[in-house]
Amino acid sequence: MHKDCIYLDNNATTKVDPAIVEAMLPYFSDYYGNPSSMHTFGGQVGKAVRLAREQVAALLGAEESEIIFTSGGTEGDNAAIRAALLAQPQKRHIITTQVEHPAVLNVCQQLETQGYSVTYLSVNRQGQLDLNELEASLTGNTALVTIMYANNETGTVFPIEQIGLRVKESGALFHVDAVQAVGKIPMNMKTSTIDMLTLSGHKMHAPKGIGALYLRRGVRFRPMIIGGGQQRGRRAGTENVPGVVALGKAAELELLHLEEATAREKQLRDRLEQTLINTIPNCEVNGDPANRLPNTTNIGFKYIEGEAILLHLNKHNICASSGSACSSGSLEPSHVLRAMGLPYTILHGSIRFSLCRYTTEAEIDAVLAIMPDIIERLRALSPFKNDNVGWLQQQEKSVLGVGR
Numbered sequence: 503m504h505k506d507c508i509y510l511d512n513n514a515t516t517k518v519d520p521a522i523v524e525a526m527l528p529y530f531s532d533y534y535g536n537p538s539s540m541h542t543f544g545g546q547v548g549k550a551v552r553l554a555r556e557q558v559a560a561l562l563g564a565e566e567s568e569i570i571f572t573s574g575g576t577e578g579d580n581a582a583i584r585a586a587l588l589a590q591p592q593k594r595h596i597i598t599t600q601v602e603h604p605a606v607l608n609v610c611q612q613l614e615t616q617g618y619s620v621t622y623l624s625v626n627r628q629g630q631l632d633l634n635e636l637e638a639s640l641t642g643n644t645a646l647v648t649i650m651y652a653n654n655e656t657g658t659v660f661p662i663e664q665i666g667l668r669v670k671e672s673g674a675l676f677h678v679d680a681v682q683a684v685g686k687i688p689m690n691m692k693t694s695t696i697d698m699l700t701l702s703g704h705k706m707h708a709p710k711g712i713g714a715l716y717l718r719r720g721v722r723f724r725p726m727i728i729g730g731g732q733q734r735g736r737r738a739g740t741e742n743v744p745g746v747v748a749l750g751k752a753a754e755l756e757l758l759h760l761e762e763a764t765a766r767e768k769q770l771r772d773r774l775e776q777t778l779i780n781t782i783p784n785c786e787v788n789g790d791p792a793n794r795l796p797n798t799t800n801i802g803f804k805y806i807e808g809e810a811i812l813l814h815l816n817k818h819n820i821c822a823s824s825g826s827a828c829s830s831g832s833l834e835p836s837h838v839l840r841a842m843g844l845p846y847t848i849l850h851g852s853i854r855f856s857l858c859r860y861t862t863e864a865e866i867d868a869v870l871a872i873m874p875d876i877i878e879r880l881r882a883l884s885p886f887k888n889d890n891v892g893w894l895q896q897q898e899k900s901v902l903g904v905g906r
């Protein structure tokens with residue numbers, strides 16, 4: 503892909519900010535000491551790690567001692583879930599949702615084979631949870647509730663603090679995968695009900711392979727990775743210093759830009775979304791229009807395949823993504839859209855545009871200029887048109903019957 507592509511796939515990963523590259527570079531070559539070493543050379547590096555911890559803590563409204571550096575979102579989710587269970591061995595029940603990232607869902611599925619019972623809360627057509635279902639599922643045996651802040655595919659934001667109040671009443675621990683929300687929604691752990699929170703650097707203009715886990719002071723924790731006792735024994739292994747420095751700088755920049763960048767992204771996103779919906783027939787927005795990340799839109803274009811749209815966009819150097827389970831190389835419709843009960847015709851034709859602070863008006867104009875033509879051409883070739891509605895309805899019944 504040419505470096506000048508129009509990149510609207512920022513929920514998948516983001517460009518590393520040049521200021522972040524600059525901040526981390528000296529820690530490969532000039533300051534390469536081990537942050538745990540006694541000598542001054544290592545001490546300078548230790549200082550940089552401490553500064554990064556302060557910067558990440560500031561973004562979350564947390565204390566420095568509550569930040570554990572990890573290798574990213576997947577490790578944060580795994581570590582939080584396992585730590586919560588190890589700390590309460592007598593409790594054997596977990597609550598999560600049907601629309602979590604595989605970094606949570608696959609851990610929960612594995613835990614089911616190890617004697618835990620897991621409740622997967624359902625969502626409605628807009629991707630929202632029913633808090634009564636949550637309340638009814640909480641028992642004295644519930645060790646952990648792990649729920650994402652915002653959905654990576656639709657951008658739907660869950661009412662995390664309302665959920666947290668219910669979780670606290672039950673005595674369970676509350677973990678939140680906030681990989682998509684940090685930097686887009688203001689966070690303040692001092693007034694929050696969250697016990698543990700996962701974030702990932704590469705969703706906020708830091709490099710891939712670095713992240714952090716927030717662990718509320720006083721919450722019992724059993725580390726997943728043990729060894730040299732780094733990070734107060736909570737995550738062993740010499741820190742990825744350039745990555746840690748980058749994450750700190752990224753946190754500083756996110757805090758600095760949060761208000762103005764998210765307002766701008768929302769305005770661009772709304773223009774993209776509204777214009778597409780108003781000019782292209784038979785399409786609709788997937789997700790909760792009222793509670794959504796400011797940078798994300800997921801739109802279902804009926805009667806065509808999302809992958810075909812992406813290939814056409816790709817020819818014009820435009821990057822977006824579809825709801826298929828691409829990581830597994832399959833073209834199965836997304837588990838998130840299926841859980842929302844979307845009809846077959848929308849499930850397969852949904853694509854996601856996700857913006858960032860670098861997205862420009864001109865880039866949105868370029869997408870708007872090309873989309874109606876792409877959709878019209880694909881619909882002209884589509885076998886799934888109005889004359890096939892009976893067949894489609896049958897498919898919808900079978901997909902929804904099996905998939906929910």
Ligand SMILES: Cc1ncc(COP(=O)(O)O)c(C=O)c1O
Pocket residue numbers: 513514573574575576577579603605650652653654679681682702703704711713
């Ligand atoms: C909601 C969510 N959780 C977890 C992850 C995993 O993060 P990482 O790629 O840093 O392991 C992602 C990444 O796509 C995500 O969107």
